[in-house]
Amino acid sequence: xxxxxxxxxxxxxxxxxxVAEGIYSNLVMIGHSxxxxxxxxxxILPGVPKAKVKSRIIMTPEHAKRFLAALSxxxxxxxxxxGRIKQTEDAPRFPMNFGGTMGEA
Numbered sequence: 410x411x412x413x414x415x416x417x418x419x420x421x422x423x424x425x426x427x428v429a430e431g432i433y434s435n436l437v438m439i440g441h442s443x444x445x446x447x448x449x450x451x452x453i454l455p456g457v458p459k460a461k462v463k464s465r466i467i468m469t470p471e472h473a474k475r476f477l478a479a480l481s482x483x484x485x486x487x488x489x490x491x492g493r494i495k496q497t498e499d500a501p502r503f504p505m506n507f508g509g510t511m512g513e514a
Contacts (some may be wrong), residue, residue, distance in 0.1 A: 419497040
């Protein structure tokens with residue numbers, strides 16, 4: 410179990426082995442209401458007709474906006490170090506809707 414030590418003004422964060430391994434996802438479905446954003450991280454495998462939600466993260470709108478800013482900052486830093494991330498124009502479209510307003514990433 411890994412622990413990050415608390416220093417002045419910082420939070421002590423614990424990362425256990427199971428969580429540290431991570432979960433692979435190649436699709437995220439995003440829904441929102443007036444009080445929260447719901448991120449369903451999904452793994453789709455070729456030739457398998459059913460995809461599974463591997464993790465669901467729920468955030469307040471304020472935290473979702475902070476997450477967006479942090480992700481954007483990290484992508485900028487990644488591209489500075491390793492070059493532009495290429496995106497294909499013909500990204501697959503998945504007609505899934507779990508209710509509410511949806512987005513894809």
